[in-house]
Amino acid sequence: DGGITQSPKYLFRKEGQNVTLSCEQNLNHDAMYWYRQDPGQGLRLIYYSQIVNDFQKGDIAEGYSVSREKKESFPLTVTSAQKNPTAFYLCASSTRRGSMNTEAFFGQGTRLTVV
């Protein structure tokens, strides 16, 4: 089945450790995104990538890093510089038709807990 896969679903890390969240899509989408969601809040954009080897900061990029070496993959690293890393992380992808960007499809999320 085509879709977007995030792994793992739950992740625990000790404070001060870097951790990488995986996001893979087989939808042949050009654009990929990372969002963070805190309890009772909407989604906030961390990073997005429109094409391989290119990415831009979103609204809350501090303490995070990404790479886009392959079209299918957009891993997010939560570094020790991120002051409040415990959150629900969502990855999404979308494609373009002509000059239009289509709807985004989301993965099922990774819940990161830092202790």
Next chain:
Amino acid sequence: DAKTTQPTSMDCAEGRAANLPCNHSTISGNEYVYWYRQIHSQGPQYIIHGLKNNETNEMASLIITEDRKSSTLILPHATLRDTAVYYCIVRVATRNQFYFGTGTSLTVIP
């Protein structure tokens, strides 16, 4: 991108139509209206989107006012599985960002 305003929460009786409003008074001519929903602890699910005309698909209908300053998502026959947070988003077609607010928490009551 234009901002949206939605009620914090709504209830709807099972089997009845759920009408979820959204205000986007600063919307520009090239901004689309998108609706997503999120069931607890899952990724948001795309529902529908539109620019000017009303739209309908197998999940819902989207009614956009003539001045485009507001819209309504209609779930024609709400079921318990429709209980979720519903997000209204306006987005420029050529930009690759989706901005989510806090949405409307819809509870479908048996």
